[in-house]
Amino acid sequence: MPVFAVIGHRARTDGSWSFNDMPGGAGRMDVLCRAVNTSFFLSHDLRRDVVCYLVLRGEPGPEKTIRFEGDRVRYLSPDERSAGSLIKKALELVAGPEFRESTKGVSVREGGLARLLGDHSFALLDEAGEDVRGAGELPEAYLLSDHLNFDEDEQALVQDLPRYSVSPRSLHADHTITVLLNELDRRIP
């Protein structure tokens, strides 16, 4: 069960943004949409064993966590607007302390990274980490950032996590997920 979590540093926490301006007014929501795409889509199939968390830290706050579950998700197409539409529906639901489902397989709750780190044993995907290709058994859960680096508070939370790298170059979060899943696919007996 691969688990991904992507931090959206400026991603809006309410639904008051337009599908026509996901990179701008929505706070780089396009980055999170593409991470959902690469977490789940196979050719004519979905990765039913994957869970993808989006941590939204933008305005108006407070932060929220959205969870996409591959074994339950419906109405998800590969295009950015499709994931965006499910995110918007999740943000329009009042978030409580526990996950509540907004559409099938998509849920939302209050809180962000600090709480999420208690739910899974995350590793950090980071250029300076151990190359996944040469690594022994790989972890189940992976944490990534959007186009911005982890801030000081996040750094304090993640500094002791194991670190893995997928590439000698610095990649976008969605591309990093694709490469990591390729490594995991190749390890399936």
Add this chain to the structure above:
Amino acid sequence: MPVFAVIGHRARTDGSWSFNDMPGGAGRMDVLCRAVNTSFFLSHDLRRDVVCYLVLRGEPGPEKTIRFEGDRVRYLSPDERSAGSLIKKALELVAGPEFRESTKGVSVREGGLARLLGDHSFALLDEAGEDVRGAGELPEAYLLSDHLNFDEDEQALVQDLPRYSVSPRSLHADHTITVLLNELDRRIP
């Protein structure tokens, strides 16, 4: 200089489609937009050495080929609408027998796969091909299809091309490009 070419079997050859309906009315233009994204984007950088061709074979026809050149392209952001906007501008230009630039680094010409195969020595990215990880020197140019398989006419054109595979699973074209570029990145001395 990695070269990618993606066949858009139903992608419209004129500009009469909406950014709000790229998967529908535009003929899965979203697939081609994501292939442009994965061909070029690095974190805070572009792959200046990549060229990406899109072969548009949908209505109203006749088919057209759009070329994105990494060393010249401008105004390209990672979101689908951004690539879609440059594609639309290319389709609004009258296509002639030779490439004409519609925006910086983006050009369009008449014709499709048959002619393009004369421009580069393409290999086919295909699940049944040789695994790129174990392969010797890799080719420069790669041909992919969108969500549809190659049709009979295309099969006849590509049947003798060398075939390479990037994954034990069947992947979307854009994800395939990401994994292939990872293999190429790892081979840079």
